Every structure is written in C-alpha cells, then in structure tokens.
Amino acid sequence: MAAAGGLRLHGAESPAGGPGTLSGPRRAQARRQAEATKRKHQASGEAPPAKRRNKAAFLLAKKATAKETQRTFKGKAQKTFSPRKSLVGVSDGTREQKLCVRTSSLFKNNPEIPELHRPVVKQVQEEVFTSEAFHELDLHPHLISTINTVLNMTSMTSVQKQSIPALLEGRDALVRSQTGSGKTLAYCIPVVQTLQAMKSKIQRSDGPYALVLVPTRELALQSFDTVQKLLKPFTWIVPGVLMGGERRKSEKARLRKGINILISTPGRLVDHIKSTKNIHFRRIRWLILDEADRILDLGFEKDITVILNAVNAECQKRQNVLLSATLTEGVTRLADISLLNPVRISVLDEPRGQSEPQGGAVPEASLLPAGGEPDSFAIPESLHQHVALVPSKLRLVSLAAFILQKCKFEKDQKMIVFFSSCELVEFHYHLFLQTLPSRLGALASGQPPSASTRLKFLRLHGNMKQEERTAVFQEFSHSKTGVLLCTDVAARGLDLPQVTWIVQYNAPSSPAEYIHRIGRTARIGCHGSSLLILAPSEAEYVNSLASHKINVSEMKMEEILSVLTRDDCFKGSRWGSQKSRAAGPQEIRERATVLQTVFEDYVHSSESRVSWAKKALQAFIRAYATYPRELKPIFHVRSLHLGHVAKSFGLRDAPQNLGVAAVKRRKANLSRLPLQVYAFRSLHICNEAEQIVSF
Numbered sequence: 001m002a003a004a005g006g007l008r009l010h011g012a013e014s015p016a017g018g019p020g021t022l023s024g025p026r027r028a029q030a031r032r033q034a035e036a037t038k039r040k041h042q043a044s045g046e047a048p049p050a051k052r053r054n055k056a057a058f059l060l061a062k063k064a065t066a067k068e069t070q071r072t073f074k075g076k077a078q079k080t081f082s083p084r085k086s087l088v089g090v091s092d093g094t095r096e097q098k099l100c101v102r103t104s105s106l107f108k109n110n111p112e113i114p115e116l117h118r119p120v121v122k123q124v125q126e127e128v129f130t131s132e133a134f135h136e137l138d139l140h141p142h143l144i145s146t147i148n149t150v151l152n153m154t155s156m157t158s159v160q161k162q163s164i165p166a167l168l169e170g171r172d173a174l175v176r177s178q179t180g181s182g183k184t185l186a187y188c189i190p191v192v193q194t195l196q197a198m199k200s201k202i203q204r205s206d207g208p209y210a211l212v213l214v215p216t217r218e219l220a221l222q223s224f225d226t227v228q229k230l231l232k233p234f235t236w237i238v239p240g241v242l243m244g245g246e247r248r249k250s251e252k253a254r255l256r257k258g259i260n261i262l263i264s265t266p267g268r269l270v271d272h273i274k275s276t277k278n279i280h281f282r283r284i285r286w287l288i289l290d291e292a293d294r295i296l297d298l299g300f301e302k303d304i305t306v307i308l309n310a311v312n313a314e315c316q317k318r319q320n321v322l323l324s325a326t327l328t329e330g331v332t333r334l335a336d337i338s339l340l341n342p343v344r345i346s347v348l349d350e351p352r353g354q355s356e357p358q359g360g361a362v363p364e365a366s367l368l369p370a371g372g373e374p375d376s377f378a379i380p381e382s383l384h385q386h387v388a389l390v391p392s393k394l395r396l397v398s399l400a401a402f403i404l405q406k407c408k409f410e411k412d413q414k415m416i417v418f419f420s421s422c423e424l425v426e427f428h429y430h431l432f433l434q435t436l437p438s439r440l441g442a443l444a445s446g447q448p449p450s451a452s453t454r455l456k457f458l459r460l461h462g463n464m465k466q467e468e469r470t471a472v473f474q475e476f477s478h479s480k481t482g483v484l485l486c487t488d489v490a491a492r493g494l495d496l497p498q499v500t501w502i503v504q505y506n507a508p509s510s511p512a513e514y515i516h517r518i519g520r521t522a523r524i525g526c527h528g529s530s531l532l533i534l535a536p537s538e539a540e541y542v543n544s545l546a547s548h549k550i551n552v553s554e555m556k557m558e559e560i561l562s563v564l565t566r567d568d569c570f571k572g573s574r575w576g577s578q579k580s581r582a583a584g585p586q587e588i589r590e591r592a593t594v595l596q597t598v599f600e601d602y603v604h605s606s607e608s609r610v611s612w613a614k615k616a617l618q619a620f621i622r623a624y625a626t627y628p629r630e631l632k633p634i635f636h637v638r639s640l641h642l643g644h645v646a647k648s649f650g651l652r653d654a655p656q657n658l659g660v661a662a663v664k665r666r667k668a669n670l671s672r673l674p675l676q677v678y679a680f681r682s683l684h685i686c687n688e689a690e691q692i693v694s695f
C-alpha cells in the first residue's frame, strides 16, 4: 500500500503515545501542543495526569488520518495500516480517558497483524525408540547392568542402535539424529566398552585415551556426568573435564595426575595445549566432536585446527566421530579432513529421494543439503510448535502473560525463554523478578507470595561467573517447575528434564538454532511445546521455517493476553469491586495496560533504571542488526519502530534525539557506511541509548 499523507516520525510518539500520524503542519501543531503539556508538567515535577495525557493522545488520534504509515530508519514508507483493520489497534478515546492507569496507547497504532498463510509442510520424522535392548549388544555385563540399573534404560534409541555396533567395529562416523534422541550414549557406550576391554589395563597416568569436544561448559559437565555413571564398574578409568571459567591451576594438577576420558570445550583445551607441560595425546584412541556444527558456529574452527594438529602430531590411528542434530556445510568440510572412510548415520524416517534408504548408514548426500536446497530437520513428533504475531508494543506484556498462564495457572510447567543476548536476559530476569512475583502475591491476597503463586525465575548466559552458571544449571535441572531465561548458551545439547515449554522471544538466527532451541523440550519421546514470538513485520519467517519443513501453528495474541482476566491483580480501577464479568476484548486490553504500567512504573522509578532499560533496548537493536544476510529482508533494524520497541522495555517514550534533523544529520554523515558498520559505530561508540536511534 502506498504511504498516505505525511510520515510518522519513527519512534517519536507523543508522551501519551499518540499516533503522530498527521501530515505536515497539522502534525507539528499537534505535537507542539502535546509537548507543551508535557513540559508544563515536567516543570512542575509531575507527570501529566492520566486523563490529560490520554486526552492529548485522543486529540491527536482524532486528527489522525485513517491510513497510517510507519517511517523506517531509511525514511521510506514501509508499511501502511489502518487502525480500523488492526486487530488490536481500535482506538477508543472515551474509554481510555476513563482508565486510571498512566500507561497509554498500548493498543493504538499497532501495525496490522497479517493473516498467517502458513504452508503446511510434512515434517521429517524419526522413530525415537527401537524394540532392541542393550543386552542384545556385545557389551560387558557390568556395563549392561549399569545402563539398566544406574541409568534406568533398557531399550536402545534408533541412533544408539545404529551407532553403537558401527563404533564398536572401529569405524569413524558422522552421526545425525534429532534433538533429545540419545546421541550422548551413542558414543559414550562404545568408548567405555572399548577402553575397559583393553588388554593392558588402563592406568590413570597413561593420560587421555578418549577426547570429547563440546561447545559449552554446561554440555561438558553433562557429558562428564554421563561418562562418570557409565564408568561406575570400571573404577580404574578416570574421566575428567576441562572448561573455561574453571581454575587452570587445578585443571593442570588433574592433568598431571592423569585423565583417561577427557571432556573439554575447545578454547580451554587449546589453552592447555599451549601452556600445560603435562598434556599429551600419545594414547588417543577416540576423538569425538559433539554438537560439531555449533563448535564451528562459535568460531572454534581455529581451535579445532590447533587440537587436530596437536593430536595428529602424537597419534595417527584413532577413531573419529562427529555428531549433531543439524549438520552444516562446515561440518562436512570438517568431516572430510578428520574422518576416514566414515559410516554416516541418519535416523530419518522419511526418505528424501526414492533411491535413498530409510535410516541407517546412508550416503553423504542424504545427510546434508543437496544442490543448495534448504536443509530439512527432523523434529520430535511429540513437539507442538506455535507462533504468535505480536506488535512490538505488546511484546513484553504478552511474554509476561504467557509465563503467568503456564507457570501460575497450570501445574508442573517448566519453561525456557530464549533471548538474543546476555543483556536482554539480565534485563528481563530482573524486571520479572522484581515485578511479577511480588505483584502476584501481594496484590492478589494482601499477603506475601505463597508457594503456589511464587514464580521461580532463573537465568543463564555467557556473562555469568562459572560457579553461578553451574549452580543455575543444576538447580533448573533438578527443579520440577520454573522459568529459565537464557541465551543460546543453553540451546545446544543440554538435557534439562521435564521442560514443557520453550519460548523464543527473539527469533533465532538460523533454522538450525531454532531446532536446537526447541529441542530442549520433547526429549526422548516426551511431550513438549514451543512458542515463537514474532513481530507482524517478521511474519515471513514462518515461510522461511516451512522451507526447512518446520511446521508451526498460530497462537493468537489475544488468547495469550486473556489469561490476565483470570488474575484480579491486573484489574484496572475502572472495574471497581465488580467480582465476575465476562472477559471481553476491552477488559483484556485494560488488564494488559495495568500489567504494562507495572513494568513502566518499575522502570521509571529511578533514573538508573531508565538508563538500564535503555541499555537493554540498545542491546536488542545491536543483536537485531546481526541477523545473517539471508534473513535481513525479514529482520532489519530499519523496520523497527523504536517508539514501539521502547515500550517493550518498559520505557514510556522512545529515547530522545530522534528529531528528523538529527536523523538526517547522522544519515548525511554515515550514509556511505554499510548498515552493520553504521549500527556497530553507533551502538558501540555511544553510551547513551538515545544515540542509537540515529543510525
């Protein structure tokens, strides 16, 4: 649709969140009027009273043209929408004036939520379990009884059934099977079986016989735990873990004493290769790369080269295994240089081509994207995937409402929420921790929060100290309920039991990452669900997922928000003491506004909190600017509406300095820079969030 009338200044809403959609002088006049009101109240040290703020918004709204246009950073009309058509954008000034909350305009001037014409694709499926038992394998009886009694497992999963015999034969292998399908044991069992069977009994001082590389510290700990359990009857074989964040000195001491199965993150191992005298690879029989594609994604390629060279220099003959739920081109390259005549194991049920076998050892072409076509990923059958299209202004309340819906009103729910950066995790963690539980407990009953209303929030990201990361990982692992807010540090390989919901609040940067994130639920045949939250402008991402055979069904935002009507602590004063009332759309809006007010009041309770929220907003934009080129048409900073995004950080207004002149000035100075550099300069050089709006 063509832009109608004048353009709205991007992100420069009136204090009351008025639409600011007027053209030329009328808009300027209306804005001056609104700003004068604001200045007057600022001068007297007060916020404009709610009614007057809303009145200003109402005046602007009345003058607004029916068709509205978002102005992008480019200054181009990008999308037009009509408030009338908007699902949540119906303006009702009279009613708004009656509201007694200061937050305004949450439901006005939102972009139209497009119809989601999602193509239904047939997802690639894998059969998780087989009817074959571990005791049918030629394993040491003590190993079988450990698997049965310590791990409580009897039958093998498909990937185990295919991998264990192949690895016991001494073959190199490239293994791909869906998340949560038991890949860890698929390599740990053959390693333990071969090492315990060695003719000359292994001595601790022999040093490493098996080297397992994993991308993250938590995964290193988890794999270590599995190996340790399997080694129970074979006490002479010593496992050990090396990882960033731990004390090098104590790791050196352990290396000196001897570690036979060494599990490590690549970076820390390279550290030791360079600086520890006692590390050697003379007896290496196994080299295993778990989550191989992630190891490469994280930029460990150089480290892997250093490790491969160090191992090759001391020992040529060994078995090499690469595993992941998603294999990328990088992994094929790595497979080419590190695997010798490998067996390629894939557990896909659905044949990709008529000539291809179903599951089992398959030719390379069926493991990897053929002819440049998008790769398809197997997703557990019992995983139900959803997507919700939520306008930027409503993202924060929608997320909070969804958490409340699942974790307050439903029993035994355990949720992981993924964010795009450490700063975003920190911001939402503290915001929710300070606002949601206290509000729920205190306002609902007048009493301190009870166990039933208490929401447990945890967070996990790469900027935390290692001890804290480990403690959180353990706590969430052992907990039956709770909400873990995290970055992709938790996306790979982590086996956190009983997770029922995965929420992706910021969309992942690749379909592989999407698969690994949702793969933290519905593990090993259990049920689980996922929710991806997208802005209306990002709806196209659903098609991008479909091209990788990922099927998502729509969850309506109203459905998410409607939970607020079940909780009287979100009742606006408008409803007074009325007890029961049918929950209409207006009541949902009012309650969402009350919740938004809780967030805004918290953020605006001090200068430092405002600047904290601005920094989080800055981090969001910085992360948004890093989507890969192929996703830029869907996720582009230029299509962000800063004023609306600011609301999702509890900020009442867009950060200042967004005058047209400022934008033009910055554009003139920086127009020759590519956007990434543009964003990078603005975001990294400037401390004040207000300056980021200039790119």
Ligand SMILES: Nc1ncnc2c1ncn2[C@@H]1O[C@H](COP(=O)(O)OP(=O)(O)OP(=O)(O)O)[C@@H](O)[C@H]1O
Pocket (backbone or CB within 6 Å): 152, 153, 154, 155, 156, 157, 160, 177, 178, 179, 180, 181, 182, 183, 184, 185, 324, 325, 492, 493, 494, 495, 519, 523, 524
């Ligand atoms: N044969 C089995 N029977 C029952 N449970 C099993 C079996 N094998 C593995 N499991 C359990 O299944 C869960 C998932 O296993 P694992 O973490 O190895 O999966 P994965 O394929 O490596 O997943 P990801 O791709 O996410 O890393 C673990 O809790 C593990 O203990």
